[in-house]
Amino acid sequence: VDTSLIPQGQAHLDDLTKPRGSLGRLEEVALRLYLISGGSKPSVDPARIFTIAGDHGVAAEGVSLFPQEVSRQMVLNFANGGAGINVLARTAGIGLSVVDAGTVGGTYPEHPALIQRKVRPGTDNLAVGPAMSVEDCTRALELGIDLANMAADEGCRAVGTGDMGIANTTPSTALFCAYLGLDPEKITGPGTGLAADGLRRKIEVIRRGLAANQTAVTSGDPLRILAALGGLEIAALSGLIIGAAGRRMAVAVDGFISTAAYVSAWKLCPAVADYCFLSHASAEPGYASIMQALKADPLLHLGLRLGEGTGAAMALFVMRSAAAIFNEMATFSGAGVCKA
Amino acid sequence: VDTSLIPQGQAHLDDLTKPRGSLGRLEEVALRLYLISGGSKPSVDPARIFTIAGDHGVAAEGVSLFPQEVSRQMVLNFANGGAGINVLARTAGIGLSVVDAGTVGGTYPEHPALIQRKVRPGTDNLAVGPAMSVEDCTRALELGIDLANMAADEGCRAVGTGDMGIANTTPSTALFCAYLGLDPEKITGPGTGLAADGLRRKIEVIRRGLAANQTAVTSGDPLRILAALGGLEIAALSGLIIGAAGRRMAVAVDGFISTAAYVSAWKLCPAVADYCFLSHASAEPGYASIMQALKADPLLHLGLRLGEGTGAAMALFVMRSAAAIFNEMATFSGAGVCKA
Structure with missing residues (x-):
């Protein structure tokens, strides 16, 4: 800017x-x-939230309370309008598109609110090797850029980011560790609700993942790191952020997972920072350390930890109010x- | 409840x-x-914000950066739709009524958005004696109750509180001290922007006010305290809160001044607590101590310190979102x- x-x-x-x-x-x-x-x-309207879904091989390590099929079930719930993000986007008068970037399983029944652009059905287990190839990661980034262009062509002035993917706090945490030099012990949280032993296991999985992908991590190459430790929805969200900044749209970055996508986008293309607004302080306990590392302070502090774009929907209302004041x-x- | x-x-x-x-x-x-x-x-809609104005004899002590005529000018600005609260209420889809409870000067030109119910043209100087009589304070409380009934009869499910009154952080601070046993040194802030010497003077004025009204303060009688140290808009806001709770409406309590009205209402009628939502953490530095004393945590942390109901408008959107989720x-x- x-x-x-x-x-x-x-x-x-x-x-x-x-x-x-x-x-x-x-x-x-x-x-x-x-x-x-x-x-x-200044304006954020019209605004559109993209809730992008992907599955994670690392779910096999038992790092989430919910079974993997819930990603798919939630995509259908989004399409049918019954999830938290549907309600909050509707209440805030914001458009919503649901995107399958890589959930496990085949195609979904056709639905006007659902964009089917599966790069591949889930990532590999990052605890034992790269989550995906650089090529697949690039395809997910390009998907996100396409979505941004779609929104810009529609006349949108802002986009919001949203995620769905069982186990995706694990790759997000790994990305924060790799990009920001943070310690898994310090920033790993319970996600959807792990108890102490589950949390212990999750920290170990992330440590193993960082070790198994050490070459990528130490390369400092943001694309290789994103491929090794990220997810398909996370890479697509990074692409969405980069594409939105390229089209001069404001971006409301949702919570923990979207912030990992934001950090990835920022490492790939530092200019995105001017366009991004961190929506809300995730209730994930590591979020505060991450904000410290980024020297950032999100707009809302409502104890949300749902993802899907729910914090972005609320923040877009704040951004709309700010524009109206001006x-x-x-x-x-x-x-x-x-x-x- | x-x-x-x-x-x-x-x-x-x-x-x-x-x-x-x-x-x-x-x-x-x-x-x-x-x-x-x-x-x-659950619902907050339709919702209506009442921005209630009053003047303060204590303005003569030089406790505000703005001259007293600004209260009146802002009432006209509210009626004409150009103030911060107009913009934010409009953006959030919330009705707004402006109420003259006691600004200095005569009546205003008729305006559909303006309710003229002047109890008296400003209070007396609380630094030297009671701001108003118990009778005038009661009339202001009754005005607020009338406004709540008006909103309830219109079908409102929630009201928001808003204030306008040059110098009104001074009576509000005095009320917090008297009701919650807090020290003026600790909770007095710059209001619209006092520098260090002005702040020093404001603290002294509040100390003098507490001393000059010691009988009322030590009586522990919430009505006498409100009359001695409050303001016409503050008492009317207290009445609004009491009346709204009586009609089972939710109340979005705005910032520093409205919170003083809330504490007054709560001391008069503890059951109001069940109906009130503290909107936002005022940027007035004393606000945090007041929240500690109330064991409360407001919904938003946006650094607002304008009053008028601006924080209530934003919080009503959060409350609407919460109801929609349910x-x-x-x-x-x-x-x-x-x-x-």
């Missing part, structure tokens, strides 16, 4: 009928959206209000 | 297609709204999704 626009955006915010800075983070968001819009009216409030002179 | 409904509300939330508790505070809010609705469909999500059995 063109940071030379900051003074003029800030001057506009300071001329609105409110004490300077009194709308806090709404003003910060408004200014960033103004930069993203290149100095014209565009619709009266100025001191216009409203005849004395300045301090 | 009837807490015997908790198990059945919780059982419903746990049967929705998501890991148990994974929607964090949305689930907490949904359950509270379910109790407020008496076990029928009402609209599929259940595990209904959607054919395996439970953990």
Whole structure:
């Protein structure tokens, strides 16, 4: 973004009928959206959330409370409008597309809300080797870029990221460790609800995965790391973020898994940072350390840990409110209000 | 509220297609709204925010950066739709009524969005004696109760509180000190933007006010305290909260000033606590100590310090989302999704 626009955006915010800075983070968001819009009216509407699903070979290690078939069942639940993200996207007036990037099993029945672009049916077990080849990872990234272009062509001004994939906090945690140099012990959490022994096992699985993929990790090559430790939905979300930034759309990054996709995208293409808004502080206990490492502070603190894009839906409402403040409030002179 | 409904509300939330508790505070809010609705469909819609204005004799002590006429100018700005609360209420699809409970000066031109119920044109200077008589305070409380009844008769399921009144962080701080036994030194903040010397003076003014009204403060009588240290908009907001709870509406309590009105209402009538949702963590530095004293944690942390109901508007969206989750999500059995 063109940071030379900051003074003029800030001057506009300071001329609105409110004490300077009194709308806090709404003003910060408004200014960033103004930069993203290149100095014209900031907006996030229309917005579309992509909830992208993929399965994980590492589920075989017993790192999740839910069986793997739940990924597929949830894709159908998304298509039928019954999941948390359906409700929250609807409530916020945001479009939703469900994408199969790589769940286990064959194709789904045709459904207007479901985009079937399976790269492959699930990844391999990252605990024993690379989750996928660099080629498959690239195809998943390209899928995400396609989705961004689809949204941009539709006229979207913002996208939200959402994930579904049983066991996907495990690859996400591994990616945070590899990209940010964090310790699995410190940032591994219970996901959908592991007890202490399950958590212990999950930490060991991630350690094994980092060791089994040491060549990729130490290469520092973000694409090789994403292929070795990521997932198909995570890579597709990274592509979505890169593609959205390329088309100058704002991105509401959902929680733990989407943040792993964001970090991957940022390592691949640092310019995406200007376009991304971290939605909410995931209740996963490692999230705070990750935010520290990123020097970031998400918009919402609602204790969410569902994924699917639920935090992105809520954050897009905050971003919409921020844009409206910038565009619709009266100025001191216009409203005849004395300045301090 | 009837807490015997908790198990059945919780059982419903746990049967929705998501890991148990994974929607964090949305689930907490949904359950509270379910109790407020008496076990029928939780809802906050339609919702109406009342932004209530009043002036303060203590403004003469130079405790605000803005001149007193700004209260009146902002009432007109509200009526004309140009203030922060207008934009945020509109964005969230929430009705807004502006109420003159006691600004300085005469009546305003007629306006459909403006309710003119001036109890008196501003309070007296609380630094030297009671801000108002118990009779005037009672009239302001009754005004607020009338507003709640108006909203309930219109079919509202929730109200939001909003304030306007130059210098009103001073009476609010004095009320927190008197009701919660807090030290002015610890909780007085810069309001609209006082520098260090102004803040010093404001602390002294509050100390003087607490001393000048010592009989009321030590009486422990919440009504006498509210009359001695409060404001007309603060008392009207307290009445609004009491009236809303009486009509079983949920209340989104805005920031610093509205929280002072909430504490006043709660001291007058402890049952209001079941109906109130603290919207957002005010950026006023004392707010954290006040939350500690109340053992409460507001829904949003966006650094807002504008008042007017801006935080309530944002929180009502969160509350609406929570109600939608309760009402609209599929259940595990209904959607054919395996439970953990």
